[in-house]
Amino acid sequence: MTGRARPARRRAGDPWAALAVAALWPLAAGSAPAAAPFTVVGTAIPQSLTGVAGDAARGRAIVVSRQRGACLLCHAGPFPDEPGQGDLAPSLAGVGARLDAGELRLRLVLPQRINPQTVMPSYQRVDGLQRVGSAWRGKPLLSAQDVEDVIALLVTLRD
Numbered sequence: 256m257t258g259r260a261r262p263a264r265r266r267a268g269d270p271w272a273a274l275a276v277a278a279l280w281p282l283a284a285g286s287a288p289a290a291a292p293f294t295v296v297g298t299a300i301p302q303s304l305t306g307v308a309g310d311a312a313r314g315r316a317i318v319v320s321r322q323r324g325a326c327l328l329c330h331a332g333p334f335p336d337e338p339g340q341g342d343l344a345p346s347l348a349g350v351g352a353r354l355d356a357g358e359l360r361l362r363l364v365l366p367q368r369i370n371p372q373t374v375m376p377s378y379q380r381v382d383g384l385q386r387v388g389s390a391w392r393g394k395p396l397l398s399a400q401d402v403e404d405v406i407a408l409l410v411t412l413r414d
C-alpha cells in the first residue's frame with residue numbers, strides 16, 4: 256500500500272478488529288486444533304466453547320503441566336504436590352468462589368479484554384498476537400475442550 260494513511264482509518268492492529276476475526280473464525284474441520292468461535296457478553300463468555308461438559312481431572316492435569324497449561328509458572332494454587340509455584344499472579348485458591356464459569360472462560364480465552372496490559376497469555380487466540388514462536392503460530396495454546404476442562408477444575412477451587 257502506498258500513500259498517506261487517512262487519519263479516520265482504523266489501524267490495522269486494532270484489537271477489536273482482531274477480536275471480531277477471532278469470534279468469526281470457523282472451526283477448521285479435521286485439522287490441528289483451531290480457536291473456537293465465542294461471544295463476549297460483558298465480562299464473560301457465558302457459553303461453553305464446545306457444548307461438551309469439561310472434565311475437572313483432565314483440567315487439573317493441564318493446569319499443573321509445565322508443557323500444556325503452564326499456569327503454575329505464574330500462579331500458585333491448592334496443588335500441594337507441585338513444587339516451585341509462581342508468585343507473579345494471584346493464587347488460584349478460591350478462584351471458583353470469586354469468578355463464575357463464564358468469567359473464567361473470558362479470562363482464559365481473551366485475558367486482554369480484562370486487563371489490556373496483562374502478561375497472561377490468551378489460550379485460544381491465534382491471530383493478532385505478537386511475539387509468537389513459529390512452532391505456535393496459527394495454533395491456540397490449548398484446544399477448546401482443554402479450556403472447558405480447565406474451567407471445570409477452576410470452578411471447584413472454592414476456598
Ligand code: HEC
Pocket residue numbers: 318324325326327328329330343344345346350353354359362366369370372373374375376378405409
Ligand atoms: C505468564 C503468566 C501467567 C500464566 C502462564 C497464566 N496466568 Fe493467569 N494470570 C496472570 C496474571 C498476571 C493475572 C492477574 C490479572 C492480570 O494481570 O490479568 C492472572 C489472572 C488469572 C485469573 C483471575 C484470577 C483472579 O483471582 O481474578 C485466572 C482465573 C487465571 N489467571 C487462570 C490461569 C490459568 C488457569 C492458567 C493456565 C491455563 C493461567 N492463568 C496462566 C498471569 C498468568
